Amino acid sequence: MENKIEQRELFLGRQPILDINQEIVGYELLFRSSDCNRSVYNSQDFASASVIANVLADFGLHEVLGNKAGFINVTEEVLQSETIGLLPQKQIVLELLETIPFNETNLKRTLDLKAQGFRVALDDHIYALENAAFYQFVDIVKINLLETPNEKLRQTVNELKNYPVTLLAECVETMEQFEECLELGFELFQGYFFARPVVLKRKGIEASKIGMLKLYESLCEELDIESMEKIFRNYPDLSYNLIKLVNSVNTGLREKIKNIRHAIMILGLDKLRRWVLLAIFASSDSRGVNNPLLEMASVRGRFMEQLIRSQLGAPRDKDKEETAFMTGILSLMDVLFETSMEEILQELNLSDTITGALLNRDGELGSLLALAETLEIINFGEVQQLAESTNISVTRILEAQLDAYKWRSSATIS
Numbered sequence: 298m299e300n301k302i303e304q305r306e307l308f309l310g311r312q313p314i315l316d317i318n319q320e321i322v323g324y325e326l327l328f329r330s331s332d333c334n335r336s337v338y339n340s341q342d343f344a345s346a347s348v349i350a351n352v353l354a355d356f357g358l359h360e361v362l363g364n365k366a367g368f369i370n371v372t373e374e375v376l377q378s379e380t381i382g383l384l385p386q387k388q389i390v391l392e393l394l395e396t397i398p399f400n401e402t403n404l405k406r407t408l409d410l411k412a413q414g415f416r417v418a419l420d421d422h423i424y425a426l427e428n429a430a431f432y433q434f435v436d437i438v439k440i441n442l443l444e445t446p447n448e449k450l451r452q453t454v455n456e457l458k459n460y461p462v463t464l465l466a467e468c469v470e471t472m473e474q475f476e477e478c479l480e481l482g483f484e485l486f487q488g489y490f491f492a493r494p495v496v497l498k499r500k501g502i503e504a505s506k507i508g509m510l511k512l513y514e515s516l517c518e519e520l521d522i523e524s525m526e527k528i529f530r531n532y533p534d535l536s537y538n539l540i541k542l543v544n545s546v547n548t549g550l551r552e553k554i555k556n557i558r559h560a561i562m563i564l565g566l567d568k569l570r571r572w573v574l575l576a577i578f579a580s581s582d583s584r585g586v587n588n589p590l591l592e593m594a595s596v597r598g599r600f601m602e603q604l605i606r607s608q609l610g611a612p613r614d615k616d617k618e619e620t621a622f623m624t625g626i627l628s629l630m631d632v633l634f635e636t637s638m639e640e641i642l643q644e645l646n647l648s649d650t651i652t653g654a655l656l657n658r659d660g661e662l663g664s665l666l667a668l669a670e671t672l673e674i675i676n677f678g679e680v681q682q683l684a685e686s687t688n689i690s691v692t693r694i695l696e697a698q699l700d701a702y703k704w705r706s707s708a709t710i711s
Contacts, residue, residue, distance in 0.1 A: 312494035314487045323366030345375045350579040354538040357644045358545035373397045379571045386414030395421045424453045432460035439465040454481045500634040508532035516570045529557045533594045533626040553648045556619035598625030599701035601665045
């Protein structure tokens with residue numbers, strides 16, 4: 298049994314976009330492969346998909362944008378893909394890259410996205426009369442000052458004023474440029490004069506490609522939620538990303554997540570399928586390494602589930618068992634990501650029961666988690682005390698641990 302998952306550092310560029318009062322109204326999100334403030338990639342399609350995948354399931358949309366707008370570069374392939382459907386329409390501005398041809402197919406697709414509530418911008422755009430059909434409905438036109446000679450800038454602005462578009466000046470580097478653009482009628486601004494892009498960085502894990510492929514296969518075969526839930530149970534990294542994704546896609550979610558099945562139901566199978574396709578496409582080609590922390594997390598989850606099951610007896614309470622399992626697999630994410638549990642939980646909209654157990658070992662689940670941790674370090678004296686406080690026999694505890702290891706060993710993971 299081998300779980301090949303690579304711990305890595307994730308990077309995301311973010312540059313503010315300001316209004317005429319120099320107040321931030323949004324951020325452009327940029328592909329970065331390191332903490333150097335530049336991008337290196339072999340494919341623009343890969344870069345575009347990676348930004349979307351990272352911001353949704355790794356960094357978290359709210360953590361990156363707050364309540365500001367997010368400008369995301371999209372290629373023609375990403376524009377035409379189902380990936381766009383994962384993004385929250387009211388908060389995201391789709392920047393159509395200058396490489397996208399203005400043909401009927403792309404026009405129709407963009408109109409469809411506008412109808413869904415997305416705003417659309419043209420990136421690094423050079424005015425041309427034949428693009429009039431696009432100018433009639435796009436929201437923002439970005440003009441790169443470095444690539445637009447001064448003598449042509451005024452003419453370009455005057456032409457675009459005939460259309461219902463907001464003008465954004467890119468690469469504003471001096472006060473003189475800012476004032477000139479204000480006078481010409483620009484309403485949005487971006488450039489080194491205001492702020493250079495900041496590289497956001499965090500620890501991450503390379504999601505299991507085998508797990509993703511199994512999940513995609515189950516979605517294609519239209520298996521039930523219980524079958525998909527079993528796949529997530531075998532891959533704690535996917536479970537963590539699922540919870541992050543639910544919070545990013547469902548902005549303002551009031552309902553707190555209770556377990557994996559609940560998260561799948563909130564997200565919906567259609568969006569789950571789109572995310573799996575995106576994650577497979579955006580994943581790197583690394584071979585991965587074994588991560589024993591994920592093994593331990595799975596065993597903890599199963600151990601806690603088994604103890605809850607034996608305490609409840611019949612009839613079974615599936616939701617409560619699944620909540621115990623989720624608490625176990627999330628209990629090592631702070632170690633895995635090398636950050637505090639408080640910071641981890643700020644990014645997840647989990648039930649108070651799970652949060653209390655993970656932070657303070659509160660409640661029944663907190664006691665079972667403390668028992669799992671104590672058993673792992675083979676402190677049998679304290680295990681005996683915890684067994685008495687939870688009214689679970691030491692024999693039953695050891696049986697549950699053995700079951701957890703057997704379950705993990707028999708899981709078909711590679």
